[in-house]
Amino acid sequence: MMLVLCIGLLARLLHIARQPFWLDEALTFQRIHLSTGQLIADSNSNRHMPSYFLLLQLISQFSPANAMLRIPSALFGTLSVGMVFAIARRVGGRSAAIVAGLLMALSPLQVQYGQEARSYTLVTLLITITLWGLVRLAQNPARASLDMRHPDFDVCGWASYVFGTIGALDVLSDAAPWLIAANASLFLIWRSLRLEPSPDLRLGFRRNWLLSAAIILVCCVPFYAAILAASDGQMLHKFDWIPPLSWQNLKVAAKSAYLMRMAAVVRFSVLPTVVPLLGFLVAMLGAVGLWRMRGRLEGRVLLLGFAVLPLLLLAISLLKSMLLPRYILWSAAPFFVLAGIGAATLPRRILPVAATVLMLLCMVNLAPVYKTETKPRWDMAAAMLAAHVHPGDTVFTGDPNAPTMLAVLRPKGSVPIGTTALVTPQLDVALARWKQGSRVWAVNGRSALGQREDLDAFKGRIAALGTPTLEIPEGKEITILMFPAPNDAD
Template sequence: MVALVLVALLARLYHLGDKPYWLDEVTTVRRASLGVHALVVDSLSFHHLPLYFLISRGFTALGTNEASLRLPAALFGALSCALLYGASRMIGGRRAAVAASMLLALNPFQVQYGQEARSYTLVICFIVLALWSLASTLRNPAAAARPWRAPGSARIGWLLYGVATIGALDTLSVAVYWLLAGLLAIALIAAKHPKQRRGLLINAGLVHVVILACYLPWVVAMHQLTHGDMASGLDWVPPLTWYRFWTTIQGVYLLRTTSLIRFYTFPDGLPWLGWLASLAAGLGLLRNVGRDGAVLVAAVALAMLPAGLLVTSLVSPVWMPRYLAWSGPVFFLFAGLGLARLPRRSSWVAIAALGALSVVNLLPYYRLETKPLWNQAAVLLRRGLPPEGLLFTDAPVDVAMMNITLGRLGEPFRADRWTADPGLALRQLQGGHPVWAVHGRVGQADHTSVATFAETVSPLGAPCWSGAVGLDIIIEAFAPSGSACTAPAVE
């Protein structure tokens, strides 16, 4: 387990600070610099639970550069491998634990979120711990049903399940689907064991009263601070389509590298490797389902999150890759169970081969442009824009992201050097001053398309130069009539 955790940590620390911040990470940078009260209020006002940001605030002593504020995510990502090892070993033995933890350690999707200054690896840690605790508790219904003070009761398991579930809910609201999975698993075990049913339901009821008492006040506070507009926090999520569904499945379960801000799968790596893991997971599910309560808990958890998000998307779109992040470890748990079903020598060979192939599959991730290169665009625009020129952007958050990089250089864009008003940009151009325009993706549901950007800048006339920075950023230069074109020096 220690070796696998070190592998996971190395994979997440490797080039940890190389890729630039993007919009959500800029929020973490800003929020982590606030006082505790202001941080909590700001988080709840934007539909976020505050726990992860409070933890990030403690890491600002190391700086606010990419490596420093992503370090908590890397540490939690490595810790999740240790927790999955424990859960898998309890359910399926050592070989299952090694295989499951290895797949989690080297999955490009999990490594990516282990290099993201956001809360997803923390919620994974809490939910894997909760799953481990609940599975261990329910595999022995007689002990799970005993009063907590009675000898041989499962009070430690219930306690850990409750604490971990509270932690998950106080980190990310998507953990509600784990709460539902836990309740469903408990109900199914209670239905199968009528002699223990009353004790199981009493113990479960006590735990969940405490869980809700520690979670619902945050929901009430969020409702107050958003003035009752709770649904607006998801108005940026794009509608579910087959393409978006399949791209998400490839990243979360099939070991593919996907873009963080686009529904796009890169063609690099070993595209067929995920299918081998899927075959192992299918074998693990078929050969183990119904064996005991521990497997039932894992099976319900595996199904609940994607099914819940799909059903919820019928009312309001919520299908996002990162919202499915905590179901990835459960999928790899079943892959481990499947590989453990092979003959002992064959299974160790298969696990070793899968590990080596996973390393090969992961390596392209580090060089792929999984985030927009706003750091490069920032330096190019700040250094190249003529002193008398004006920068136009169709999204002010573009400047906020670029100023993260430029602030370190002591050269942030001042308010008089840029505008989001196309009328002001036109007057600047008509007054004989050049205008540069920038457009780029800032998230997975940008409301301004390239076509809309082109329409917005069309009054400026035809650009005298246009180019791109990476995959997601467009820059256009407009020169006054009769003036020479000053073009950005895009490499």
């Protein structure tokens, strides 16, 4: 287990600062530099729990480095690897644990979000803790049915489920579907007790189940009520940036979350892989593991933990698109457990070789994560503008969130661009200033998912500014055009 944990930690810490912030991380940076009251209000109005941002606010007091804000995600992601190992070992033995842990440790999507200043890996960790508790309850329903004062009462199982669920729900609302999966699992455990001769066991389990539900609701409902009140009933309208549901987007989500493919952060696509058969291999292992667990209660718990989230988001997406790889991130944990169980069906004599080969394939498959530009280089764009923008210039951004990116990612020691030039996403403002003698720097590039204007369309929209004298690409996603003032052009 320690070896697998070390692999997971190394994968997440390696080049953790290489990729610049993208929009979500830039908003994290801005939020944690608010006062505590403003942080809570801003989180609620944007449908986020404030807990993770309060944690990062505390951490930022010790180091202002942007990479430090990503360290908690790396640590939480590594601990999730350990929990997947523990669940698989409990259900399928050591061989299953090694394979499941390696898949979790070296999954490109898990590593990508383990290097991001957001709360997804913490939620994944907390849900794996609750999943471990549910698996434990499913393995001994009779102990789970005892009165909590009984010496044989399964306090570890129930405590892991209750406190892990509370923690996940109070960190990110993406954990809400876990309530469906968890309660469906508890129903199956309760139903299995019908074969027991004593009706007291079913009554005892139901009592413990209802008590746990009451504790979870009391600890979570007030926070969700605050978010609902702050959203003015417009929660779903704020998801308009998610690409519409399609067969292609469905494949992207499945490949990146479960089949070891690397996702592009600001484009709904997976990047080319150097090990094409790895995803097929993992899918086969998962299918074999599910078949092997088909008659066991723990297997049904794992299946619900894996399937409920993507199926629920798929159903919602028929009305309002909600299917994103990061929204189904935590459901990969039970899937990798099933894949580990599938691998454990191999003959014992070849298992060490098979696990070693799988680890090497996963490492080769992961290598492009550290080399490929998966996030737009707004840091390079900010540095270029900081060095060349003069007082009185205008910076026009095609992406309305670009001013945030340029402000957050400006070079250390430099003054904000907005103090020397006007930064605006409004073309009419930029045109008016240009006519008054201001140079215009036009920036085309995306900061997050959503509609993007390609460079030719962008040039057509700003054709009134004339012909640019400079065209500077900054990475794959961003291009900066410089238009001299009318007098200078003449």
